[in-house]
Amino acid sequence: MAFLELNDVEKSYATNPVLRGITLHVAKHQVVCLIGASGCGKSTLLRCVNALEDIQGGDIRLDGDVVSGEGIDVNSLRRKVGIVFQSFNLFPHMTVLQNVTLSPIRVLGVPRADAEKQAIALLTRVGLAEKADAYPDQLSGGQQQRVAIVRALAMNPEVLLLDEITSALDPELVAEVLNIVRDLAADGLTILMATHEMSFAREVADTVAYIHEGTVLEQGPPADIFGAPQHERTQAFLKKIIEAGRL
Amino acid sequence: MTLKTPPVARPLGVAQPSPVGTARTLLLAGVLLCLLTVGMTGFAAYLTITVAETGVWKTALGAATLVVVVLALLTARPLISGFRQQVASTTAAEAGDLVSARKFRARAAQSGWTALGSCLPLMFIATFTMFLLANDHAVQTTFFDAQFMAQSVGDVTVAFGENIKIALLAEAFVLVWALVIALARLAPSKAGRPLRWLATAYVDVFRAIPSIIVIYLVGFGLPLAGVPILSEMGPMWSAVLALTLTYGAYVAEVYRAGIEGIHWSQVSAARSLGLSYGKTMRHVIVPQAVRKVTPPLLNDFIGLQKDTALVTIIGTVDAFTQAKMYSSNYFNLSSVTVVAILFIIITIPQTRFVDRLLERDARRQLSKG
Numbered sequence: 001m002a003f004l005e006l007n008d009v010e011k012s013y014a015t016n017p018v019l020r021g022i023t024l025h026v027a028k029h030q031v032v033c034l035i036g037a038s039g040c041g042k043s044t045l046l047r048c049v050n051a052l053e054d055i056q057g058g059d060i061r062l063d064g065d066v067v068s069g070e071g072i073d074v075n076s077l078r079r080k081v082g083i084v085f086q087s088f089n090l091f092p093h094m095t096v097l098q099n100v101t102l103s104p105i106r107v108l109g110v111p112r113a114d115a116e117k118q119a120i121a122l123l124t125r126v127g128l129a130e131k132a133d134a135y136p137d138q139l140s141g142g143q144q145q146r147v148a149i150v151r152a153l154a155m156n157p158e159v160l161l162l163d164e165i166t167s168a169l170d171p172e173l174v175a176e177v178l179n180i181v182r183d184l185a186a187d188g189l190t191i192l193m194a195t196h197e198m199s200f201a202r203e204v205a206d207t208v209a210y211i212h213e214g215t216v217l218e219q220g221p222p223a224d225i226f227g228a229p230q231h232e233r234t235q236a237f238l239k240k241i242i243e244a245g246r247l
Numbered sequence: 248m249t250l251k252t253p254p255v256a257r258p259l260g261v262a263q264p265s266p267v268g269t270a271r272t273l274l275l276a277g278v279l280l281c282l283l284t285v286g287m288t289g290f291a292a293y294l295t296i297t298v299a300e301t302g303v304w305k306t307a308l309g310a311a312t313l314v315v316v317v318l319a320l321l322t323a324r325p326l327i328s329g330f331r332q333q334v335a336s337t338t339a340a341e342a343g344d345l346v347s348a349r350k351f352r353a354r355a356a357q358s359g360w361t362a363l364g365s366c367l368p369l370m371f372i373a374t375f376t377m378f379l380l381a382n383d384h385a386v387q388t389t390f391f392d393a394q395f396m397a398q399s400v401g402d403v404t405v406a407f408g409e410n411i412k413i414a415l416l417a418e419a420f421v422l423v424w425a426l427v428i429a430l431a432r433l434a435p436s437k438a439g440r441p442l443r444w445l446a447t448a449y450v451d452v453f454r455a456i457p458s459i460i461v462i463y464l465v466g467f468g469l470p471l472a473g474v475p476i477l478s479e480m481g482p483m484w485s486a487v488l489a490l491t492l493t494y495g496a497y498v499a500e501v502y503r504a505g506i507e508g509i510h511w512s513q514v515s516a517a518r519s520l521g522l523s524y525g526k527t528m529r530h531v532i533v534p535q536a537v538r539k540v541t542p543p544l545l546n547d548f549i550g551l552q553k554d555t556a557l558v559t560i561i562g563t564v565d566a567f568t569q570a571k572m573y574s575s576n577y578f579n580l581s582s583v584t585v586v587a588i589l590f591i592i593i594t595i596p597q598t599r600f601v602d603r604l605l606e607r608d609a610r611r612q613l614s615k616g
Contacts, residue, residue, distance in 0.1 A: 050519050078521040089516035093535050102530060103520035155520060 002158055003028040003063060003190055004049070010057030011041075011048055011214075018044045020214040021058065026159070026207075029188040033201035033222075036211035037237065042194035043086075045211070046161045049192065050083045064158070079107065082152030083161040087145040090136040090151070094235050096123065097132040108155070115154070122150045126180050142173030149180055160184065162193035198238075198247040202226050210234045233244045267340045267348040273359035274329050277366075282305040284366040287373035288312065294380045303393045308376075315372050322365045329358030392581040399573040399582035406569035407589050409553040413483060413565070417490040417555075418548055424491055425498035426533070432503055435524060446499070453496035458489065459557045465489040466561030474526045485560040494551045501543045505536035542604045549597055553590060 002025035011019040018041050026032045034042045047053045049060055051067070051074045060068040067077045090099050100119040104110040110118075123129045126146040136144055145165055152160060162181065166174045178200050185191055185204050195201055201208055202222040210220035210231070218231045226247065229235045241247045282371035294314035296305070336351035379387040431439075431446035453461070466485040482489065509532050517527040548575040559568040566586045 047515075052519060053513055074518075075521045075523055078519055085512065085516065088513060089512045091516070091531055091535075092512065093538060103522055106530060107521040108527050137434045149518065 002026055003030075004192065005061040006045070006049070006058070007061070008058035009045070009048060009055050009068075011044060011053060011055045018214050019048070019055070019101075022211075022214070022216055023058075024209055024216055024219070026190060026192050027171050028165055028190055029043050030206045031154070031191045031193070031204050032207045032209060033205040034192070034194040034198075034209050034211055035196070035198065035201060035237075036230055040211045041214040042162050042211055044085060046163045046192065049161055050081050051077055052083075075107065079155055080158045081161060082155055082157035083163065084145070084148050084152050086164040088136070088141070088148045088168070090144055094137055095133050096128065096139070096147050099136070099147060100154050103151075104154050107241045112233060119150070119154055122153055123147075125183075126150055127176075139172060141169045142176045145169065145173075145177045146180060149177070149184075153184075159190045159192065162191060162195070166195070166197055178217050178233065196246070198226070198241055202247075210237065214238075258411075261529075267336065267345060267352055270329065270333055270355035270359055273356055273363075274326060276328050277322075277329065277359045277362040280366045280370075281319070281326060284319045284322060284369050285316070285410075287370055287377075288316045289373070291373040291376040291380075292316050295376060298380050298384050312376060315376075319369050319373075319534075320365070320367050322362050322369070325358040325361040325365070329355045329362065329607060333341055333360060359545075382389070382463060389580055390584050392579050395577060395579050395581045396585050399570065400585050403570050403573070403582055403585045406564055407530065407566035407586070409483065409563060409565045410552070410558075410567075413490065413555045413558060413563075414484050414548075414552040416487045417551060418493065420487065420491040421494045421498050421551070424495040426502055428495060428499035429502035429506060430528065431599045432499065433506060450496045450499055453493050454500075456491040456493070458554050459560065461493050462486060462489040462557050463560055465492070466558070466563075482558065482561045482563040485561060486555070486563055490551055490554060493554075494547060497547050498544060501540050501547060502536065504543075505540035506532055508539060509535050542606055542608070545597060545601045545604070549594055549601075552593065556586070556590075 004026040006022050006024040009019050009022040010017070022045060024032070024045075033044065034043055044053060048055050048068070051072065055068050058068075059066050059212065062077070062080060066072070067081075090096075091102070094102065097116060097119055100122065101112065101115040103214070104115040105112055105158065120129055120132060123132055126149065128143060128146055128150070131139060131143060131147075136147070139147065145168075146220070149165070165181075166177050167178065174197070181193070181200075182204055205222050207219055208222045208225040209216050210225060210229070210233075211217070212233050218225060218229060218234045225234065226238065229238055238247065292309070292537070295308045295312045331353045332355035336355060337350045339345075339351060340348035379391070428446050428449060431442045432450065434440075434442040434446075462485070465488055466482055469480070469485065472478065477488075506528075513531055513535070514527055517531040518524075522530065555565060556567040558565050559571065562568070566589060567583070570582040570586045574580050
């Protein structure tokens with residue numbers, strides 16, 4: 001059984017449907033990449049998994065338990081499911097260390113000293129230990145996004161959602177962020193990510209899902225999706241990506 | 248392939264250089280205004296020295312007006328250099344050097360404007376001095392009687408301590424109370440709706456009532472109604488309560504604007520880390536909002552400090568009450584001027600501080616691009 005399951009998930013803003021019956025399974029230690037045009041529903045899907053948006057149909061299950069709909073404990077769900085955003089969203093009034101330790105201290109009740117020790121260990125891992133006392137506006141985009149990843153990891157999530165985390169970065173800063181994701185995937189973290197980095201998806205993903213207008217049009221191993229896409233829309237999408245020199 | 252069409256002939260007018268023009272009229276206006284200023288300041292100085300009463304004022308004002316006369320004479324300097332530039336401009340124009348001619352003409356005009364700009368404030372000072380000395384310096388003795396000011400300044404300053412005490416206490420309460428109201432106005436979900444209504448009603452009502460009315464109603468009304476505890480507060484605490492109620496409503500709106508101004512992605516980020524709504528507000532949103540609203544909040548506090556003078560109507564012995572006692576005994580308002588000066592002394596540093604904060608924020612916005 002899959003660790004994270006989305007079964008026929010439907011979501012609309014007012015009368016505008018965004019997700020029209022998404023079914024997607026992520027096994028433990030798997031990396032699933034969502035690809036598709038902007039506005040196809042990738043980000044909304046991730047926000048629904050984290051309960052930042054509620055859904056109108058279907059259900060989402062984590063480790064067999066339903067985690068969508070009324071009456072769920074969103075705060076305990078979010079302890080298990082971390083998310084990193086396209087625009088970093090670090091807290092500008094806090095140092096890097098405070099950003100990372102805020103929720104371990106305030107949500108998990110970890111003693112400050114332990115939280116800081118863990119934070120420094122994680123920051124060392126992404127090469128930012130010496131920036132612990134810096135404020136976000138003193139960091140480059142790539143550094144900010146690495147801190148945002150560390151902030152999510154500090155909660156020891158069982159699943160990490162990555163929402164186009166390199167889209168807001170200057171091209172030369174993309175690699176430093178992707179290297180960390182590659183590292184986390186190798187460590188066996190379960191990752192569901194929306195991305196425009198096709199070569200990265202081909203290299204790291206176990207499964208690639210092509211989302212089109214709120215549905216999963218096609219999914220499978222990256223070799224199949226990128227090598228021999230079945231659906232004509234997938235073919236058209238990938239053709240454009242190749243024309244743009246992104247694959 | 249070569250172009251066959253012949254080049255279009257340029258219209259004649261374009262080839263001619265733009266005219267040099269002259270700054271003569273401007274400089275002449277400058278001369279007239281300069282002469283007028285020197286005359287006015289000279290007359291004001293003469294009046295001060297001959298008419299004003301003897302003693303401190305005579306020396307101080309006399310010296311001050313003489314400085315003004317000197318300044319008025321100094322406005323001739325840019326005029327002289329302006330005329331020199333104008334002559335240079337004319338010479339250059341006659342020699343056919345139009346570029347230099349325009350340059351010197353521009354400098355001459357600049358000098359003329361500088362002279363005009365310096366004359367205006369000096370004329371204002373001269374007029375004000377003559378106003379003070381009008382009717383055998385009646386205005387000066389009514390508002391600025393040095394001896395009487397010196398006599399009252401001690402008691403008025405002591406009483407001003409009461410204004411400062413009321414202001415500081417009210418400000419401390421307002422900081423907390425307004426945040427409570429702001430958070431109530433933003434209470435989430437259906438359950439929070441009655442709370443939102445209540446807070447909105449409070450803000451609407453207390454922003455509508457003039458603070459002098461609130462002070463009057465609280466200071467006299469509560470004791471009259473014999474409300475337990477509240478009626479025994481005394482005028483000082485009544486004033487603190489009334490000002491907290493009024494300014495709480497204003498500052499609540501300032502806080503609300505600040506909280507709503509924080510981008511929703513900050514809420515997403517905090518909630519996604521498992522922080523509850525309350526913890527998100529407390530650790531992420533409110534600290535950022537407070538930083539953002541510090542300048543408008545301080546502006547409201549300056550207003551509050553000035554409104555402490557209104558407590559005179561409920562018999563609190565503040566600086567204004569004390570000054571009025573002096574002025575009614577001596578039929579002279581100089582003691583009230585002392586109060587005004589005290590308010591100026593405490594307020595100006597704060598307004599400058601707010602300006603600096605605003606500048607800093609503007610710079611930050613720019614640097615973020």
